[in-house]
Amino acid sequence: MSIRHGLLALLSRGPRYGYQLRAEFEACTGATWPLNIGQVYTTLSRAERDGLVEPGETDEQGRVVYRITEAGRAEVGRWFGTPVAPSDRPRDELVIKLAMAVAAHPDALSVIQAQRTATMRTMQELTRAKRQADGDLAHRLVLDSMIFHAEAELRWLDHCEKGLS
Structure with a gap:
């Protein structure tokens, strides 16, 4: 997940200071x-260095308000317009873990079963959270994605278990 691009997207709606960006980012993703907050300010500092944002006036509480530059708008436009490739995603630790379990663990099925239990629990928590996220489309979409990933993981775990049987 590109924090930088997420912050630029929020700044494209208007100037904001770091704590506002953090709060809005977490609101959009349902936390x-x-x-x-240190990550937010480090990201803003790098974006400023790269000419994507610029500091504006300091507000009455002494907070620096940042605004997106034209280069920043172009960057966030490119980000929204470019599909995410599978190669852009980090390595999947579960895939690596199960591959190593099959190769080196005396009971790879127990690894699969432990993961299945954890994934089912996660899916139940996500489903409850989705029921409570009424009216917040951005949050529901994030939760839907996570639920779909959990469902796919369960199907894959079933497939792995059949392969070991």
Whole structure:
């Protein structure tokens, strides 16, 4: 997930200071990916260095308000217009873990069963959270994606288990 691009997208709606960006980012994602405020300011500093944002006036509480530049608008436009390739995603730790379990663990089925239990629990929590996210489309879409990933993971775990049987 590109924090930088997410912050640029929020800044494209108007100037904001770091704590506002953090709060809006977490609101859009339903706090699924909480941000450390230090991460927000580090990202803003790098975006400023790269000419994508510029600091504006300091507000009455002494907070620096950032605004997106034309280069930043072009960057966020490219980001929205470019599909995410599978190669752009980090390695899947579960895939690596199960591959290693099959190769080196005496009871790979127990690894699969433990993961299945955890994934089912996660799916139940996500489903409850989705029921409570009424009216917030961005949050529901994030939860839907996570639920679909959990469902796919369960199907894949079933496939792995059949392969070991």
